[in-house]
Amino acid sequence: MEEKIVYDFDTPVSRLGTHAEKYDARERFFGKADVEPFWVADMDLPGPAFLTEQLRERIGHPMFGYTEQYGKVFEGIQWWMKNEHRAEVDPAWISLSPSVVTTISLAIQCFTEEGDSVALLSPVYGPFFSCTKINKRRVADVPLAVENGKFEIDFQALEKALAQPGVKLMLMCNPQNPGGRAWSFQTLEKVVALCVQHGVILLSDEIHSDIVYAPATHQSVLNIPAADEIALVAHSIGKTFNTSGLQSSFTFIKNPELRSKFRHAQNRIHAGDVNLLGKVALAAVLSPAGAEYKKQLVAYLHENTKQVCARLNQIDGITVMQPEATFLVWSDFRAFGDWQTVFKKLIHDANVALSGGSFFGPAGEGWFRINCAHPRAQLLPAVERIVSVF
Ligand SMILES: Cc1ncc(COP(=O)(O)O)c(C=O)c1O
Structure with missing residues (x-):
């Protein structure tokens, strides 16, 4: 029987130098190039190594021509x-x-x-x-x-x-x-x-x-x-x-x-x-290998979202939605004033870049979305900073 792979989602992997929008567009969207990004909905967690290997195997061949839908x-x-x-x-x-x-x-x-x-x-x-x-x-x-x-x-x-x-x-x-x-x-x-x-x-x-x-x-x-x-x-x-x-x-x-x-x-x-x-x-x-990766990923993300919600819910005035799905936590900051003021506080005082709620339509104004698909060593200190600012 093949040995089961245990995926490591805890070790941070730097995305700097990869043109990741979440990092490289920080100055443009948040006016602060070193703010920690928890906005764009992609993960700071690595995909499975077997995927990288299969991609590497393919790019080992020097021709990248038209490909059929096989x-x-x-x-x-x-x-x-x-x-x-x-x-x-x-x-x-x-x-x-x-x-x-x-x-x-x-x-x-x-x-x-x-x-x-x-x-x-x-x-x-x-x-x-x-x-x-x-x-x-x-x-x-x-x-x-x-x-x-x-x-x-x-x-x-x-x-x-x-x-x-x-x-x-x-x-x-x-x-x-x-x-x-x-x-x-x-x-x-x-x-x-x-x-x-x-x-x-x-x-x-x-x-x-x-x-x-x-x-x-x-x-x-x-x-x-x-x-x-x-x-x-x-x-x-x-x-x-x-x-x-x-x-x-x-x-x-x-x-x-x-x-x-x-x-x-x-x-x-x-x-x-x-x-x-x-x-x-x-x-x-x-x-099947992808399904096993997904199973472990979902367990990691579930724990992340639970910890983030539990911590933020301890702050008077912030209400969060415990997600049943997605690695995103939707949080109501309206008790802390207009969204522009909250946005600035998040960026400059808590050093976190979240997705502002008006991206999701007028009903989202005053809410912020936190992307929890990060190693806990990145995510939880960022949440502590939010807690200490609000
Ligand atoms: C609901 C939803 N649909 C679509 C997308 C984007 O999908 P794609 O990159 O395939 O266009 C996102 C990305 O965050 C999403 O949340």
Whole structure:
């Protein structure tokens, strides 16, 4: 029997000199080049060594020409979805994509017209708003309610939004970024039913779906039969394996008509593929070895998020959402004044760069998102600095 690898997430690995946005854009975004970064949602934790080895093996060959979409990539995706998400997928449903945001933007372009509206539940990952607006569509923003420290959907407000004639597409973040909500099957069924009733296409962005903390579970829209005719489900290995720079995403569309429209939109701008190293990565990590890495990673991240929430909850005035999924902690600092003042204090007094809540829409103002995918030796002292400043 092969010896089990035990991954080391505790030892910090410097990213300086790698052009990591989280580090190299600090001066530009925060006006302080040495502030410790807990913003961009990628990890300061290493991916698995077997991935680096397979990439190294490939770059040992000096030709990086056009690459076909080979079977191992699709077999890996199919295996992963069955093993990790109980979803049986037909490889014919899969379209490769450079990124989930590319998929979102293309879905907006091919399933809506200029002037139409796109529904979303906010606060939510900023590009849900920006992709809609840059494509000259309107945002039908349905703010989430907070109940017992968790986001919940206001179904009356959602139904009202979906019933508007101009709303043609809904973007659903499943699990939810920034609040780390793992939506239940019943909740998703209700969303799907409303979309079907009002003729709205549903895009379920499941990029965070591998990082879910028991007893919560991820429910893929792929497993909701009523969604078969109306849904696109987008996923990627970017979050789980820290490969966002390799741009390797994939989208499932069961309905042949929607699929052919989407592929046509991809073909029009030649955006239906993943680069060569991204394909190597997909085939490598969507495997039993990748599942073992993910299991250990999720255990580490769960402990990190629990420790961060427990500590921040001790400060009077700060409320945090204990995430059921994602390595992100959504924290309410509104008791400490306007967000600009808090932002400055975080940067200059606590020396931490967090994601400011207005990136996630107007409902996020005054909140900050902390990225917990760091070795504890980096993360916990940063949290102590926040505690001492506030
Ligand atoms: C919900 C969500 N979707 C998409 C992305 C970005 O995905 P990609 O890099 O594949 O465009 C992120 C990154 O933080 C995200 O949180």
